[in-house]
Amino acid sequence: MKRSLVLIAILVSGVSFAAEEPPRQVTPATVTMQFSEAFGEMQRPAVEFDHKAHTKALEVEGCETCHRIDDNGVLIPLLESGLEIDNRDDLIDAYHDSCMGCHRERSAETLAAGPNTCGECHVRRQPGVSVRAEMAFDYSLHARHAKAFEDKCENCHHVYDDVTEELKYEKGKEEGCRSCHGAVDENRKLSLANASHRACISCHLKRLRSELESGPMLCAGCHDLEQRNAIKRLEEVPRLVRGQADTIWIHGADAKTATVAFDHLSHEPVTGSCSTCHHQTLKPCDECHSFVGSPDGAGVTMAQAYHLSSSEHSCVGCHSQRVAEKLCAGCHHTLSATPAERTCVVCHNGPPQGSQALETAPILVDLRLDPLPVPSDDYPETVVIEALVDTYEASTLPHAKIVGKLDEIVRESRLAGRFHSDTTTLCSGCHHHSPAGTRPPPCRACHSEEANATRDFPGLKVAYHRQCIGCHIAMEIQKQGCTDCHEARAEEVQP
């Protein structure tokens, strides 16, 4: 029996607990070759082509080993002619001949070569997680390119003429690439990836070979997050001019509300690129987002396009993101995501639809904010909170200091300034659910002293703590511990 116990002990101690393995990462330089349209159901797993390894191995030989450079100097990805092969077997053969042909040649010359067997390329493994970062232009990068091309936009921008079935350049109609080029190739319209690779990399290659300053040539240069973030940024980014007005009236067709004066010039520096708002095309919003919604705008109505608080591209959505930031969140984290009705007029204060005044661009001036009052009974310097003194001493609230700080924050932000033109709005952050005025009601006017944990209407203790600590957490102010605001009472035994 002892023998069996020892055996059990050995067995038991041999157990290890299951550990979770992190998912396999697929690097940016990997091209996963999937052609399900041509091949139907794939018999073997898709090949994950390591472009980086190939560029390294063929550094001396150069890109032309695999890629063809056409008459216009555009670098064509391998087997672009494969786009025209319809027959499954022929397509397979084309790839196999190219890849394995080269590998066999190199092995024959005893050079480092890739695999020749099926399983070494078509490796059966768990699907990985791609860490390829999407590439996008911001104002700085665009400005650098514009400078390199001496502001000759036609070098990159084009439109497609349906009639002549050709690409041409139209000044004033330059768009971002994404407005036409989608995720996949559609007949002659290349996918965004294909289009941008041909355009960008060919140019970079040409410049590199002419020993000029050039952009990245390799996948990771654009698609590896770290390398992308390391791309040089201009200190002062010149304004991207495309004939846009500085200020405009927003008055959508068929809309009946009072119009909105929009300061386009001020909004440009706070966005990363035009597509922050003009997410699909540089046309005005109401061209796709009609009043009742249309297929062009994916059914999103005009009202939603401007007001949807969950969207990054709408006015209200972007503003909601701003007030969620540290400096604003102290008060704003308690407010509902839907803007209060009294704030509509902050924007909707233009002339009515169809009015003559809409023909001239609006003039927007910064609102003048009233100065804070001098401390008085109505606006105390400090407030001593001594109700509920029990385990802790009374707390002294630096009332004027807090409001002063809020005032400072509002004055430094043009957005805040627009909405907080009335100083009494600063009171509403703490003195909530009551009319704004010069002497707002104290907390205990509504929150009774008995702790009442039975409803969402807190008692006085919870009201104080939730309000104060909640704000400090949202604004990342390190005054969140008990004794940061009120000292412990000496006689009480600290729990």
Place this chain on the structure above:
Amino acid sequence: MSDSAVPEKKWITPFNVFAAVVFVVSLPLIYLRWFHGIGSVTNLNQDVPWGFWIGFDVMAGVALAAGGYVMATAVHLFGMKEYEPVVRPAILTGFLGYVLVIIGVGFDLGRPWNAPHMLLQPGLASILFLVGLHVGLYCTTQFVEISPALFEWLGWKKWRKIAVSITLGATIFGVILSTLHQSALGAMLLITPTKLHPLWYSPFIGLFFFVSSIAAGLAMVTFEGMLSHKFMGYRVGIDQDRLDRITLGLGKATCITLGTYFAIKLLGVAHGHTWSYLGTPMGLWFLVEILGFVLLPCVLYLVAYREQRPKLVRFAAFITVMGIILNRLNVSFIAFNWQLPHDKGYFPAWSEFWISMLFVTAGIVIYRWIVSRMPILDNHPDYGSIH
């Protein structure tokens, strides 16, 4: 009746010395457990409330004591008279096993003096209630089944007659109870889907425990038959040849049972779609359990039966017994709470092993005492031959 003479009564034997050491060292442990709480002699913690005592003493103990009902069924219900010589030892082992389980449970319970409440205000939805009730009833039933031997020894003819007349009823009742409580021990884990590893958790877990208990019982009967013959040979009423034939027969039965058990375990994995877990460390451990301790002895039994090798049958029985113990320990605390981080894990304290060893040793000592006096391994001269 064996021809060998009754050996001289020696007090100082290796086993007796060992048993004495076990008893003596247990005394302070027993004191600690009752006066300073279970925590003083176990490594149980708030996350792991059932450890070695439940896993080994209770779960494995009940499974290994299943020989009683298995052999009683074979001999009394299926009429396999050739196994008559091992029925009484099997039932005695079963009875002592259950007595020790009850004592073991009493040791593990926090407030065993409240046990009568189980009958006064039972929690009828609790499978543990079922186990408790049936273990108590079954222990009594096994006592009734073994009582003829006791009465033969005492010479109480009338009592013996009564006991023999209700043997059939007791056997049937015993099988009913065993079916239920053997499977109930496994079914107790049905209510813990988030805590038992998916490879062991299955709606069929009751069935797994029941079938494996049959294999456990048969293996234990084989095992102790060998031990009895070796150490208590002077009392054994059959010769080695006869024992070998019985052993081979038991081996055949165990082979079939283990094969069935293996198949239904695989069904459990298929039913739960848990194949993907087999590649994980716990999955490998599961494979060790079912391949090394279920399939392997099954194959060994098959080979042993075809080549008529009783020694191999006994070896396979040993592995089977180990496998049952391993399975019960897995379900109690190895595959149970498998997601707990290492620092919250549990490994039994030496005192837990020691107390379990105390129970097993006590069982052996009592068994030896009974067998050396009462007609268990052989028959009472007044009451016919077991051949």
Place this chain on the structure above:
Amino acid sequence: MSISRRGFLGGLGVSALAAGSTDAEPHTEHSYFEVPDERYGLLHDTTLCVGCRSCEAGCKEVNELPPIERPIGDMAVFDHERRTTDTELTVVNRYTVDGKDIFRKHQCMHCNEPSCASVCLVKALVKSPEGPVLYDPDVCVGCRYCMMTCPYYALAYEYSSPNPRVMRCTMCYPRIIEGKVPGCAEACPMGAISFGKRSDLLVLARDRIAKHPGRYVEHVFGEYEFGGTSWLLLTGTPIGNLGLGSLENVSHTPLPELTKSFLSIVPLVLTMWPGLLLGFYAFTKRRNEVSEEEARARVVEALMQADEETKTKLAAAAERAGKDKERAIAQAVKKALEEQAAKEGSDE
């Protein structure tokens, strides 16, 4: 049928006895526990919890347990994930999600259909109509099956006591039936714990989610998990990030349901096994009897055959003996005659 009448009746008696000792079979449609709408619950909003542990201190005071070891404000206490113990009926833990610290209070969830109450074999744990799951240490045997089944690891045991109890949050039952509020809810300065009727709290929780859509995960944990709990959770991150990974996306079926399939087999075995086993016994007995009869018949036949053979042999032997005797007599007569003749010849 050679099974004796006595034996048959005895078998039936066993069956009746067994069936009589049956455990109550639960009706599969009904639950074990009545869940009145009026029952209380608690709502814990983890976005409001700041980890001050006033709830722990309040709980200890109300339950007359030793005071908390580490003072409020000692953030080092959060370095390890803690669980409830026999002296700490509730604990607050810190979880770091996307760089932010989130705190969550953990304690017995007072499930609507508690697995602990279902498995207690002495009914020491019961679900009260007011909502809390109550524990009676005076009937508890200390089997700790309840601790085994609790999916929230909420129960603790007094392992160091010779008279141990299971220790868990009681939802301050004596206080709530007096109209007061549980100790933790009263102590919490942030109002992260709300107490009230469970149905009201669900409305409150949904309301908060609607008012602050970005702040909460759109799910009230405890509404349906394993049949629902009395403690409800509002979180800003999936519950798996807050130490309840094994409870994420679990079934809505209450845990006690999982034992019903087995418990329903019990009466089936109790009623079927006696007949089945008696059947085996009868079958075996009959087969033995038949084979014995056949054996006997064969013996008789063999004997008869042997008898016939013997008679034939005897007759043949007798005939042979007779013939031998005649031959012997004839030879003896012949010899005697020859001797006589020879003697007469020699006389002349």
